[in-house]
Amino acid sequence: MTGNVLLMLPEILLGAGAVLLLLWDLRLPAEKKGLLCWGAVAVAAAALAATWAPDIARTLSASPADAASVFAHESFAVDGLSVFLKRLFAITAILVFITAKDSVDAFPNARGEWWTLGVIALLGMFLCSGANDFMTLFVSLETVTVAFFALAAFRRDKPASVEAGLKLLVMGSLSAALLLYGIALIYGSTGTVFFSEIAGKIAPRALPDGTLVVPAIPAEMVVGAALVVLGLGFKTSAVPLHVWVPDVYQGAPTPTTAYLSVGSKLAGFVLLIRVVAMFGASPELGAQIAAFMSVIAGVTLLYGNLGALPQTNLKRLMGYSSIAQCGYLMAGIAASWEAGMSSALFYMASYVGMNLAAFAVIMSVSRATGSHEIDDYSGLARRSPMLGMALTLALLSLAGVPPFMGFFGKFFLLGAAYGRPELFWLFLIGIACVVVALYYYLSIVRRIWSEEPRIRTEIRAPRRVTLTLAAVSVVLIGGAILPNLVQAPATAAVKQMGVFPGKPPVPPRALR
Amino acid sequence: MDDASFWLGGLTAVTGGLMAVTRRNAVASVMWLVGAFLGMSVLFLGMDAGFIGVIQVLVYAGAIMVLFLFVIMLLKLTPAGLARVDRPKMTIAGILAAGALTAILCAVAVASPAWTRDGTDAAIRARTGTLVQGRTAAVADRLFSDHLLPFEITSVLLLAAIVGSVALTKRKV
Known part of the structure; x- marks a missing residue:
């Protein structure tokens, strides 16, 4: 029993x-509310440490019942x-909390509740994973x-912030309705809500005499599965439930946007991976869902990358960029042999670093300039070399330029699509989008370094932000030199799930 | 189900429904709808579906009606503000739609096996072996064993909603 409780310790x-934190907020005098940030960081760090508790419990416990992983x-x-995702979520929260402290402390109202x-929200993400x-x-x-x-x-x-909240609410309700309808259809056709039982009902079974029984997949199951994938698309910002993304990213307070762009999105992706792996128990359903997702991935890639081109507001551009990144991840999951899923996990890890580094710079710059316009980033390198450098690194990594972790992420994901001959079109879209993305990311980099700033005053970021940015930059470069540090646990995590949708009938072709 | 509770529930539900669609005051309409829901709840209780009966009151007569009232108050819907529907085409379309819905519901009800089968407790028990459908205990059994974790997560969800709504409304900005 103790072992079981340890499993949920985080x-x-x-x-x-x-x-x-809520109670502490009540007791704290107004001038000390800044302490709440460190309280939130401490809670997230404790949860991060506690993700190792099941491992320790498994090592210590003798009885197999305690070692159960479910x-x-x-x-x-x-x-x-x-566990892989929980660690990513905890790191995300710690990075967001540390870099968001100044912005949140400056909110005129109700600062405590933000933490x-x-x-x-972090607890919700842990539960999602x-x-x-x-x-x-x-x-x-x-x-x-x-x-x-x-x-x-x-x-x-x-x-703008209220409008962002309202748009999120309306789209969130719509997607929840789609998701619930899909769940109801799946429950109706299988009679259970447990993933393991659903997988058991749709998986081919071998009879004692060796013949293989492949259960027929009713139409409502296929529709239900498609609706679930669509409903989760609200979180992952996939087309067609992506419409809220640019407006909400632009309108929400920047700390919220940073948190939303990484935490909420990855929560959607971990559920997508788990659900798709379950549907994959049936080769027929798995192949249909993979085909469905590859279409969504293609449209999402095109929408995000082409939509980003004319943007003049950096937060809005990050919204389109976030839709585009979702397209790459969906492409990897749709390609869906082991390599696709584990590269998706690798990409998620690099996404945490590069996106949060970009938002940390956006927060610091906007506190000094009060603007999110890309024009105001002209000559950033002269106003603050550290922030200019960090933003450059994050954008290059998001664009997928070779020496950084983002390059390997995209390389693995598109490699997974290349491995499936029938997904060659998706691979081509992906490559085309990488080129388009280079244009809009690099044009910001060019402004940071080669244009004259309109105002020459220096921008100072607090030391804790510069230290965080330095650490993230080291990880982004280090993860590129030693990708195996992340790739190995990602591959192990995917292997453990065991089921893969629409496993390719022929072995994937090797990457040259 | 005894006759008294059927007539009590049925008449309340039908009266409430009729009054709800014929009132000109939106708030009065909503209040009559509450009456209709209470009547339906009595019908469910009479059919031994206690859980659905209570949920009917809690969710429909409670939560959803409050939501309706909020919307009416936010939109400032006064009787004078509502345009009178005098166009005969609209009236005919409305009657046709209501008639079609009634026909469909009657067809489904007559076609369902429950229409011809014996609905007494003894007959149901003889067919299915148990008589637990809709009983609160059956729901509680599943809710507090198989689905205990999601049930508890709901409390976190509600906490988030409470903290969020307080944060968005409490202080003047």
């Missing part, structure tokens, strides 16, 4: 931490995938979403 710590009647999986809601049945999936996802409604509308004094 979530328990986060829940307790959120409540303690908790609470199969509702919650503590496996390689969930509490941030920790609750382990969700192993549709009920848990839905309530965990909504926990993240509801927290982000409030975080996006947090600047009540700014109409």
